Every structure is written in structure tokens, then in C-alpha cells.
Amino acid sequence: MTATETIGCVKAATKILGDKWTPQLLRFFVNEESVRFCQIQDLVEGINPRTLSARLDALEAEGIIEKVTAPEKSRCEYRLTKKGKELTPILRDMQNWSEQYA
Amino acid sequence: MTATETIGCVKAATKILGDKWTPQLLRFFVNEESVRFCQIQDLVEGINPRTLSARLDALEAEGIIEKVTAPEKSRCEYRLTKKGKELTPILRDMQNWSEQYA
């Protein structure tokens, strides 16, 4: 935690977390274990379906979430992959910092 | 680190780290203790002075770095504030994740 330790390449995480909405979205995944499209629309104020869809697609393409479709129920869920779950420490740190300097 | 712990608001950190280049820039601050403009230009491939200047201004406005000018030397340095140093855990986690999933 000292400021002098080496910090190296940070790009992969930046590519994901730099997108607008994505950190907010991910915090729901961390809490909920599985999430539905309309659920996010209700919980995340201001996001529109076009953007939400784009974020979900990007996260899926990166292997951070996976889509679980149950066709007979005409609904689907998204849930974190292992790779996605390992973003949790970053999110937690971002939360801590944000609360401290709100 | 369990996926079920509560993650709350993450916006303040997102506002900073969501800007293109900023995480890359910050990693130099974490290592170097004090940094000069031209130093960053040399080290960060592809950034142009306009953008670098904008990032530095934003970081200064947020109280994450401070500018130390030595007029008689016609050069200045930037260094992390306490608030800025406390971004280190986030950057470190981002590095770990990025390396693991490069």
C-alpha cells in the first residue's frame, strides 16, 4: 500500500471499467449473483436500453459475465464468470475511495 | 473478496479513472514520487500535450495531484496528494487483474 511499490500495466481493467455505467452495473452483479435486464433498468437511474445492451454485450464478449437463457420462460439472466468475480477487489477499493472522498 | 459483500457507490473513483489515459498516468506517479510534464510525454506512448494537459488539470482540480512550480528553474513537478496516494490500492488491483487476464 505504500506509494512506492511498482504499478505496471493496467490496461485490460481500464478497457472495461472505463466505459460509462460499467462500474455501476458491475456492483449489482457482485451483490445479486444473477441479474435480469429489466432489473438493471429499474435500479440504475438514467441508463437506456440501448446503452445497457451495449454494456452487457461488451462484458459478455470479454468473458466477464455470461448469459443464461431459459427460452421457455422467455427471460434470461446474466451472472458473473470467475473472471468477472475477480473484479470485486477493484470495485471494493473504488467504493472505499469514493466514500472517503465523496 | 467474496462476491456477496456489499458494493456501494463507486462514482467518485469512476469519474477519475474513467478518463482515457488517467490510470496509465497515475501509475507513473505511484512509482516516481514526482513527475514532470515532458517525462510523461516520453514515457506514455501516444499521448499528446493537449490531452496530457487536460488530464493533469483535471487531476489537480480533484485534489489528486499538486503542482509544484519552481519558477527560477523554469520547470515544474507534479506529485500525488494524500488523496491521490490512496488511489494506489485500486491501481494495484487493476494491475493484478490485468496481468492475470492479459
Place this chain on the structure above:
DNA sequence: CAGTATCCGTATCGATACTG
């Protein structure tokens, strides 16, 4: 419910040239 299609404004960023 879970998206897609379309359209469009703007914010962001790059390139380049120039300055105190």
C-alpha cells in the same frame, strides 16, 4: 421481457502548430 433500429448531438480525443 429483452432487447434492436434509427437518428442525432456532443464530448472526447488526435494532429499539428505555435507560445511564454
Place this chain on the structure above:
DNA sequence: CAGTATCGATACGGATACTG
């Protein structure tokens, strides 16, 4: 050295309406 000025491309995201 440490920036600013200008200009222009485009990527990004918002609003809205529509669909399997």
C-alpha cells in the same frame, strides 16, 4: 520546458420508437 490554440474526425451515448 511546459504548455495553449485551433480544427476536425469519430466514437459515444441519449431519446425515442419499435419488435421477436
